[in-house]
Amino acid sequence: MSDWIFLLVTAAVAWHGLTWxxxxxxxxxxxxxxxxxxxxxxxxxxxxDVLEVW
Numbered sequence: 344m345s346d347w348i349f350l351l352v353t354a355a356v357a358w359h360g361l362t363w364x365x366x367x368x369x370x371x372x373x374x375x376x377x378x379x380x381x382x383x384x385x386x387x388x389x390x391x392d393v394l395e396v397w
Contacts, residue, residue, distance in 0.1 A: 346392050350385060357381040 360378020364370060390396045 346388055349388055350393070353381045353385040353388070357385055 357378045360374045360376075360381060363374050363378075
């Protein structure tokens with residue numbers, strides 16, 4: 344159960360970080376960085392802990 348909660352939270356953080364734009368349409372470097380890190384953690388937990396690919 345905790346894996347699924349972690350996946351939901353990291354997916355939300357990744358989505359927000361990678362799609363956020365300011366009023367001028369520019370991305371923030373820090374949000375992109377943390378979004379990419381969250382996406383890596385999401386795929387790691389999904390593939391290793393939930394789907395047991397590795």
